[in-house]
Amino acid sequence: xxxxxxxxxxxxxxxxxxxxxxxxxxxxxxxxxxxxxxxxxxxxxxxxxxxxxxxxxxxxxxxxxxxxxxxxxxxxxxxxxxxxxxxxxxxxxxxxxxxxxxxxxxxxxxxxxxxxxxxxxxxxxxxxxxxxxxxxxxxxxxxxxxxxxxxxxxxxxxxxxxxxxxxxxxxxxxxxxx
Amino acid sequence: xxxxxxxxxxxxxxxxxxxxxxxxxxxxxxxxxxxxxxxxxxxxxxxxxxxxxxxxxxxxxxxxxxxxxxxxxxxxxxxxxxxxxxxxxxxxxxxxxxxxxxxxxxxxxxxxxxxxxxxxxxxxxxxxxxxxxxxxxxxxxxxxxxxxxxxxxxxxxxxxxxxxxxxxxxxxxxxxxxxxxxxxxxxxxxxxxxxxxxxxxxxxxxxxxxxxxx
Numbered sequence: 001x002x003x004x005x006x007x008x009x010x011x012x013x014x015x016x017x018x019x020x021x022x023x024x025x026x027x028x029x030x031x032x033x034x035x036x037x038x039x040x041x042x043x044x045x046x047x048x049x050x051x052x053x054x055x056x057x058x059x060x061x062x063x064x065x066x067x068x069x070x071x072x073x074x075x076x077x078x079x080x081x082x083x084x085x086x087x088x089x090x091x092x093x094x095x096x097x098x099x100x101x102x103x104x105x106x107x108x109x110x111x112x113x114x115x116x117x118x119x120x121x122x123x124x125x126x127x128x129x130x131x132x133x134x135x136x137x138x139x140x141x142x143x144x145x146x147x148x149x150x151x152x153x154x155x156x157x158x159x160x161x162x163x164x165x166x167x168x169x170x171x172x173x174x175x176x177x178x
Numbered sequence: 179x180x181x182x183x184x185x186x187x188x189x190x191x192x193x194x195x196x197x198x199x200x201x202x203x204x205x206x207x208x209x210x211x212x213x214x215x216x217x218x219x220x221x222x223x224x225x226x227x228x229x230x231x232x233x234x235x236x237x238x239x240x241x242x243x244x245x246x247x248x249x250x251x252x253x254x255x256x257x258x259x260x261x262x263x264x265x266x267x268x269x270x271x272x273x274x275x276x277x278x279x280x281x282x283x284x285x286x287x288x289x290x291x292x293x294x295x296x297x298x299x300x301x302x303x304x305x306x307x308x309x310x311x312x313x314x315x316x317x318x319x320x321x322x323x324x325x326x327x328x329x330x331x332x333x334x335x336x337x338x339x340x341x342x343x344x345x346x347x348x349x350x351x352x353x354x355x356x357x358x359x360x361x362x363x364x365x366x367x368x369x370x371x372x373x374x375x376x377x378x379x380x381x382x383x384x385x386x387x388x389x390x391x392x
Contacts, residue, residue, distance in 0.1 A: 013310060013313075014313065014349065016310060017310050017313035017314045017316075017317060018314075018317050018345050018348070020310070020311075020314035020317075021314045021315070021316075021317030021318040021320075021321055022317075022321065022341070024314060024315070024318040025318055025321045025322060025325070028318075028322065063310070066307060067307075067310055067311055067314045070303070070307070070311055071311060071314050071315065071318070073293075073297065074297055074298075074299050074301055074311070074315070075299050075315075075318070076294075077290075077293050077294035077295070077296075077297040077298075078290060078293050078294070078297075079204075079293055079297045080204050080205070080208050080289055080292055080293035080296065080297065081286070081289035081290045081292070081293045082285070082286055082289060083286075083289075083290060083293075084293070133282070134250050134253075134282045134283075134285075134286055135250060135253040135254065135282075136253065136254050136256075136257055136278065136279075136282075137256065137257040138252075138253030138254055138255075138256040138257060139253065141253065141256060142253070160334075163334060164334050164337075164338075167334050167335070167338070168334070168338045168341075169338055169342065170338050170341040170342045170345070173342070
């Protein structure tokens with residue numbers, strides 16, 4: 001599990017930017033899915049973070065999250081809105097949870113499990129934020145369907161991530177290079 | 179990076195206001211809008227932001243704003259506060275809950291509209307993070323340009339090939355030049371007017387507290 005890099009900092013920075021770009025591409029796809037609450041997301045933009053958990057050290061993983069959050073704010077034009085705050089809080093909660101559980105359990109926990117835990121942490125922090133910022137006590141009403149939907153989509157994403165990691169030539173090349 | 183604006187205001191702002199100045203205008207509008215506690219004036223400000231977005235050539239989904247605001251109002255109505263205005267299907271609609279819901283709902287919708295007006299994708303942020311974001315947006319555009327190559331019959335395989343090719347091509351094109359826009363006096367004047375109108379509305383409510391409905 002230790003990541004000792006032999007690649008140059010420039011190459012690694014470029015990889016971080018590239019992973020950030022994939023997050024933005026997936027965000028653009030997600031943006032097209034209609035939703036009643038603007039911060040309610042399927043979470044496909046977290047896929048690059050999930051597949052690079054074993055690829056990058058923690059600071060670079062968090063840098064990908066920073067690029068994802070700010071990039072989403074720029075492309076979606078939500079930098080000045082609560083949506084940006086929800087996105088930032090949810091993304092970091094999810095990333096911290098995924099990194100933590102992956103580091104603790106290693107390959108004993110599949111990407112499905114890691115992804116589901118990440119989604120639960122992300123959704124719970126967003127519900128707490130919604131309680132104080134917009135919905136008031138009514139926020140607890142959306143909690144059960146919100147968490148249930150997050151679990152279902154995270155399971156599907158986890159399955160996809162497992163298959164992608166197993167099959168991807170792109171990822172194999174990166175693993176060899178880093 | 180930049181798409182050609184198809185409306186007069188969109189073209190005007192694109193040629194006369196740099197992304198950084200537009201960002202600054204948004205930053206100045208942000209507190210004036212959020213501090214506005216009169217719901218009617220706030221609604222008018224949202225209408226202004228939506229109109230500015232429409233005039234700038236952005237696609238407006240009015241239904242989205244309505245659904246977002248209505249959803250937040252409904253969730254706030256669940257907890258009654260203040261006097262009962264009316265009872266609908268057994269649910270008491272109270273004044274306090276309605277006002278609280280409307281303030282939060284309009285804050286959410288208004289900030290989205292304001293943000294969409296004042297944030298442009300070609301905004302170049304300073305520092306190392308700014309450079310990385312610029313690089314990310316460069317790759318993002320490359321991926322978007324090739325997205326039709328993703329094959330539903332072989333999603334993983336086609337995405338994989340796309341990623342390999344885009345990353346390789348992107349590495350060769352590193353440091354592509356950006357088109358810089360300088361702000362003109364006319365551009366600054368238009369943005370200043372928009373900022374002044376919103377701050378004026380807020381100052382008005384300080385002189386005449388909650389003049390319409392708040």
